[in-house]
Amino acid sequence: MNASTKNIQLSTAIANDSRWASAAARDSKVDGKFYYNVGIRFAIGQCSLGATLVAQSNRGICAIFLDDNAEKLVHDLEDQFPRANLVGGDAQFEQLIAEEVVGFIEAPSIGLNLPLDIRGTAFQQRVWRALREIPAGSTASYSAIARHIGAPKSARAVARACAVNTLAVAIPCHRVVRSNGKLSGYRWGLERKRTLLKKEADEFESIHTCQARPVREEREDVMPFKDRRHSLAGKHQINQSDFSVKQLSCAHQEG
Numbered sequence: 001m002n003a004s005t006k007n008i009q010l011s012t013a014i015a016n017d018s019r020w021a022s023a024a025a026r027d028s029k030v031d032g033k034f035y036y037n038v039g040i041r042f043a044i045g046q047c048s049l050g051a052t053l054v055a056q057s058n059r060g061i062c063a064i065f066l067d068d069n070a071e072k073l074v075h076d077l078e079d080q081f082p083r084a085n086l087v088g089g090d091a092q093f094e095q096l097i098a099e100e101v102v103g104f105i106e107a108p109s110i111g112l113n114l115p116l117d118i119r120g121t122a123f124q125q126r127v128w129r130a131l132r133e134i135p136a137g138s139t140a141s142y143s144a145i146a147r148h149i150g151a152p153k154s155a156r157a158v159a160r161a162c163a164v165n166t167l168a169v170a171i172p173c174h175r176v177v178r179s180n181g182k183l184s185g186y187r188w189g190l191e192r193k194r195t196l197l198k199k200e201a202d203e204f205e206s207i208h209t210c211q212a213r214p215v216r217e218e219r220e221d222v223m224p225f226k227d228r229r230h231s232l233a234g235k236h237q238i239n240q241s242d243f244s245v246k247q248l249s250c251a252h253q254e255g
Contacts, residue, residue: 035062035084035119042077043089043097044070047105049192052168053077054097057084060115064101064168066188080166105169108196109136109203112170120164123151127161134175136200141179163187169196 040062042055053073055063063080065073077086089097096114104112118128126149134140140148142155142162151157162173165187174193178184186193 035081038081038084040077040081040084040086041089041093042074042086043094044073045094045098045102047102049105049188049195052102052105054101055081055086056089056093057117059117061101061112061167061170062117062119063166064105064170065166066168066192107203108169108172108200116167116170118167118171120161123154123157124161124164126151127158128165128171131162131165131171131173131176134172136172136175137203139175139177139181139197142176142184143179145176159184175200 035057038057040055040057042053042063044051044053046052049066050068051066051070051073053063053065053067053070053076054061055065055077063077065076067073067076100112100114104110118125120128127145130140130145130148142158143152145158146152146155149158158176162176163185165171165173168174168188174186174196176184183190183193183197
């Protein structure tokens with residue numbers, strides 16, 4: 001069955017069967033791809049990685065796309081949410097994107113202080129939660145993620161979940177590498193993956209170096225960077241025997 005036929009049948013089912021309409025309304029409990037008749041605002045900006053498109057539903061940020069071509073980003077958004085009502089954001093929304101999301105892309109370690117609308121299958125949700133536990137400046141392998149979520153034989157499925165992630169950087173699939181440490185594919189381009197990892201590694205090294213410098217007075221309320229990183233791992237219950245988390249000094253590898 002081709003995509004067009006499937007879409008027609010799905011539209012007919014939603015129109016003629018209240019159960020499908022209810023399923024569309026619940027969306028995240030079905031397959032995460034309906035967004036049926038949901039209003040989604042979007043804006044396009046520029047960052048060091050190229051053009052970025054950010055989209056927001058009534059629940060939160062639902063897409064962060066990266067590309068060199070802004071027009072392609074709009075087409076990608078239409079393909080990703082074919083049943084949503086897409087509208088260009090106003091000046092206030094564009095300002096929010098410029099300050100919050102682009103700033104986050106440039107410095108992922110600061111975090112994103114905006115709600116996310118994360119929809120997908122139960123398995124995808126487990127993978128994406130695990131990805132968000134990997135600290136900036138570190139990586140984990142697909143097999144380590146699979147073990148961490150209790151599905152040790154599902155490394156390939158983990159890779160597929162990474163491939164369909166719609167929230168670049170916010171769900172950091174760029175921090176997942178092969179078991180040998182080499183870089184693998186990235187939805188928004190391998191070069192962007194390499195750039196992101198190097199930026200995070202450089203930031204980690206810079207902060208670590210600053211913390212290592214002797215100071216005249218230590219404040220009790222300032223936790224050294226190394227300890228903060230361990231604290232983050234503990235908060236998210238990262239098991240070091242499951243996650244092969246390591247600091248990156250560079251990101252020159254590819255596979």
